[in-house]
Amino acid sequence: MSATEMPRAFPELNTLIQGRFEPSPHSAGQLFEPNSGQPLAENRGSSLEQLDRAVGAAHAAHESGEWRGLGIAGRAPLLRALAARLDELGEQIAVLDAVNSGVPISVTRLFAGSAGDTVRDVVERALALGDSRALAADGRDVRLNRVPWGATALIMPWNAPSAMAVKKLGYALAAGATVVMKPSPASPWSTVLIAQAAVAAGIPAGVVNLVLGGGEIGSALVADPRIRAISMTGSTPTGRAIAASAGANLTRLRLELGSNNPAIVRADANVVEAARVIAAGAMKLSGQWCEAPRRVIADRALLPELVEALRAELAALRIGSSLDDGTQLGPVAFRERLIQLEGQRDALEAQGAVIHREGAVPDEGWFFQPSIAVAEEIDVELEIFGPLLTVQPSDGDAHALALANAGHVGLAGYVFGGDEQAALQMGAGLIAGEVKVNGSSVLDMAADSAQSFFGLSGLGGHGDADVLDFFSGTQIVGTDRPGMPL
Template identity: 35%
Template sequence: MNHNLGVQTAGTDRAASPAGVVQVISPHTEEPIAAVDAAGPDDVDNAVAAARAALTAEPWGRTEPSERIATIRRLADIYDQRRAEMANLISTEIGAPISFAQRAQVGLPAFMIRAFCDLAERHQWQETRPGFFGSDVLVRKEAVGVVAAIVPWNMPQFLIVTKLVPALLAGCAVVLKPAPESPLDALLLGEMIDEAGLPPGVVSVLPGDAALGAYLVAHRGVDKVSFTGSTTAGRAVAAACAANLTKVSLELGGKSAALVLDDAAPDKVAAGVRSASLSNSGQICNALTRVLVPQARHDEYVDALAAEMSGLRVGDPSDAKTQLGPLVSRRQQQRVREYIQVGQQEGARLIVGGDGMPDGLDRGWYVQPTLFAAADNAMRIAREEIFGPVITVIPYRDEEEAVQIANDSDYGLAGSVWGNDTERALALASRIHTGTLGINQGYTMDPFAPFGGVKASGYGRELGPEGLDGYLDTKSIAIAPGS
């Protein structure tokens, strides 16, 4: 087992003596793989103070966008050089199959760092407008200040990069708190940030538990909170930010629907839904976990999904052929198994999987990929976020009922419509109340397009120009005529 220093602030690594140790456990072997020194309230105070100093006393707060872009492009080069190391670390840390870790957990962030730089180069940082009363008005975009970024464990690098890089390009300083299940990749990124030459205090990495996150969110020295996590935790974050009038963006849970029209090919739907639902063992916030199919063709779509899911290879995440790895923790494994039991008790038809261990495995936090059919949208498995490899098929009578079922959810993060007629699919998509939708695919997060939810899935947007604007304040400067 490795022991890693766990606090990176003001350009240094040091042990945080009073706050304890974060144990990182392998989801595959159930054995400890690292011990990370946890940060405490004093570390948060120091990190926030260092961030403020970096924006005022140090040069970061006075850099031009072009300088920041050049620095982040250096970071992108360093990231590329260490992609294999990062992918192996994430695979070991959270149990993601190595192929998925290479392609999505690390490949996407590596691409997005450069894409965000491209966005920043095109961004309109200021403009002069003719004022109504004769004055010219200079409208400037300026860094919001000190950002607290709190990320979960499921897609750690992707979620860090989508917060950290736009914030840095905007000219902010960032205090990053990774999840206790996945601190190692964040600390490795911290090393890369130092190597890229960012000034001390611009980025701090503080491993710790939920109590540390709560202290950071409530800190009066924080100007903006960017949080990704559960809806329950998001409500607490929103309340803490409201008390201080701190800006906040929340990307929370989801229970997204795939609305399948009667002309959609079952094999294409099954392949697409499997990919959009079960990647990362279903531990993805925008997974398509409800599949709405025409009642008359219900069994065709169920059979196609069953064929896709029955052949999935579940096992050792370090094996390049593995398609589904373990869940991140014993608690998550127990939670998903309980939902599988609930689905059977509620009367849904269990088609594939169940609450036992996958064949050939006797340890690790694994769950069988599970398919329920003939379900009702009132069932808990159709209403609550499970966050595991569980798909629920719900029949509908007509398109009106399909839209009603899709919208009958507390959540509104993502969704999709599947069919041969794109115009018909788009017409239905416009009636589904979510932040994002895919046509004949799950929603793919694009660095040039905004991502975020409605209802209990949160508010605010990441990615795209809108994501960069989330870390900027707007200032208007009126210039008297003749000046």
């Protein structure tokens, strides 16, 4: 298989405030290459003083009304210019994401290659929606206006850094919001390039700001009363901390968090096909996909055959460097992630689960051997986020649903069965915002798809209309009804 060359230099990890990049003064340790475990470059973090100025710049830009005052018709050309810049950066972003996250470059190229189109699509959606529309009011002038909340924090995850940054940024800017972006300290490079693209596209100074760092910077950002909305994708513990901090300011929240997504295999399922689809979904993004099937709940009669079929699928994976074109499963993103996964697997084994380790992984780097934990009962407190599947038996549909709806759930679910209508009916009983029957694709199932975050999986939802709606509120302005009795 061919391999992409490691970059000789990486983007400077600078802070963006009021349209100007400046050095980030704090050392934040090292950024490592997950395929080898070797250090690549020094990580950098913004200061609290820089954070204060970045939030101040976003707040002032909102208060001035310059960006929102353009209307979507005025913002559209600048957003299309941003899209064109992202087109030019596609390969560079793909390589940096593969290096930062361990996700195979064949996947990061798909994400990075579609970044420009993501922005163009939201422009068309926002133009169709408009900034304002007249309401039926017996001939009086009454209008519904869409008004951005104010300075907005965009907090990105490490597993799909550029895809999440582009989507959050594109939708926020289309809605007229001003932003402070903060990428994960584990994967900052592509977000820096996206911020550079925003400046180069001519988006006014102060509308897009960028800070870097870990928990201290993140905590101060979400607690700042000038931040009026927060869109964050990440872990449930971090989401809870953000919600607690933002509560004092009644800040609007959109939190896409974790979930141990169940995959029910009914008694009438095609076992071989179910195993193929489940394994494919579980291993996407090197197992680091928030909606991946994680807990397999199989009809007891099918369980032995299903486990063997899953083992065969995992054993056949091409495991290797995230920069190799033919790699299907790369390393996990950083050493702490590997340690936590190994600890979860060990805990399951200590609870009595039979562990199947499949495939050969390189000796160097942060590779986790794809594993299956099989037990009568599965007890996992935290979200599993990597190439580790659990499998347990069920005795009938009602039992399967009860097992599937227990614990840390709410984001996604899966049902496999020969009777499609029965599988769809079962899927409707899952506590999950999206349920796929006989499939495990990453993409939405319909153009108008909308998915709420149920249970512990977050607040808000996603779907293009949902995301655009989040960044603004609605205001009614008009001539009041004459002669009303009250």
